[in-house]
Amino acid sequence: MWGIIPAAGQGTRIQPLAFSKELLPVGMRVENGAERPRAVSEYLVERLARGGADKVCFVISPHKDDILRYFSDRVDGVDFAFVVQPRPAGLCDAIFRAAPVIPADEPVAVGLPDTIWFPEDALAHLPDDRFSFLTFPVEEPRHFDAVVADPDGRIREIQVKVPNAASKWIWGAFKMPGRIFHELHALWLERGREDEYLGTLVNAWIAAGGEAWNAPLGSGYVDVGTVDGYRQALRLLGALEPVSPRP
Template sequence: MPADIVGLIPAAGQGSRLAPIPCSKELFPVGFAAHPEHGAPHPKVVSQYLLEHMQRAGAAQVYFILRKGKWDIPDYFGDGSQLGLQLGYLIMQRPYGTPYSLDQSYGFVQGKQVVFGFPDILFTPEDAFAQLLQQQSETQADVVLGCFKVTDPSKWDVVDLAENGQVKHIIRKPAHSALIYGWAIACWGPRFTEFMHLYLQQEEAELYASGRELSVGEVVQAAIKEGLLVQSLCFDSGSCLDVGTPEDLRKAIKSLI
């Protein structure tokens, strides 16, 4: 397993798809877990599942990137010791999409291996990140995307894959597509961290002028165009559910009762 694995969790969104709710969407209770002191089941917040995935993969440090005002997240998780993690909290500065939130961590993740996921996406298997890291080690890819079969491509970045698993193209939330896999989690090495940092600097002026937000998938697609190697790992027997909408949140709650 690679040394110096760091987790990144973007938590700067406003949660508008679920609004109004009385807390940050990352803290919405979904399912139950044993209480750390007395063992009885107590509510488990949605982002804890992602933190546990990262901890199992060997991440010792995880950074949440927050929007100002979302102080309930550090208040809830604290330093992360109850999960066997060291948690850090960074504040989003540039409101041009998730990649710019992630780039707040640039000074903390240079030269390290990154595992990345969205805090409102539940997925299996439990060793998914470990499998991604193994795939990266075997292929020497700059990025490995964890891919799942999707029934509604309009909700996902779908991927066009070569027979050897190399990602040829990423298509952002197409209305219709014959492609059956969407990506939901990733790991990447220092080369992609450096590429993203420089690419975002180049794109910032255009995004400021247009008011458009950039997605992580668009940055990965730009990396493919520049010759970085992006591989995939498809979890055909796994599951993936974005609980950021009321409809899918109901599904998650029912499945985890």
């Protein structure tokens, strides 16, 4: 299975930093018997691996070679590929930059590198043959993309940063067959690449007869891309995650 990590954003909400926001130290790990700071994006790599990914594609900007250096060796049995988004053009553009390396006959999962969520193995419970969103309950869904679903789990709409969202469940990652990934890519191209946010593209996909499913398996979710989120992450990790060795 492939994992895609869109990591080309500028991180304006938490700047200035002297490095890519995806390498922001959050928590600790033990390596060769010594404690070392842990980059926030390591949490997503770990969760993708626990979900079944043995290959991860980072989408980076031309100026984020520090991410390439950090993850260039083999980590937790995962091989890395890197593709470049030449200029900021939204989440959809970033995700689909990985299209050339994603086969149609293999599942693919996507997550956001400046987030930390629990449980760590949640992606492993999503099916390989459906387009499914891993969702999390939050107090203020207006800051995120809220997922509105029927009782049977079929998604009706994704509300992108709506002030009065109809759901408190927001998506934090998603998984689909490679075939559907390429169908979504084709739809995005057909719509003139106008979709900056994934939610508007998924709404168009559903309106055209496509199916997407809700997997409300998440228990905790923090966006570390803001100073307040960074504080929340430190509190969450302090309460839930002990320091563990890095294989």
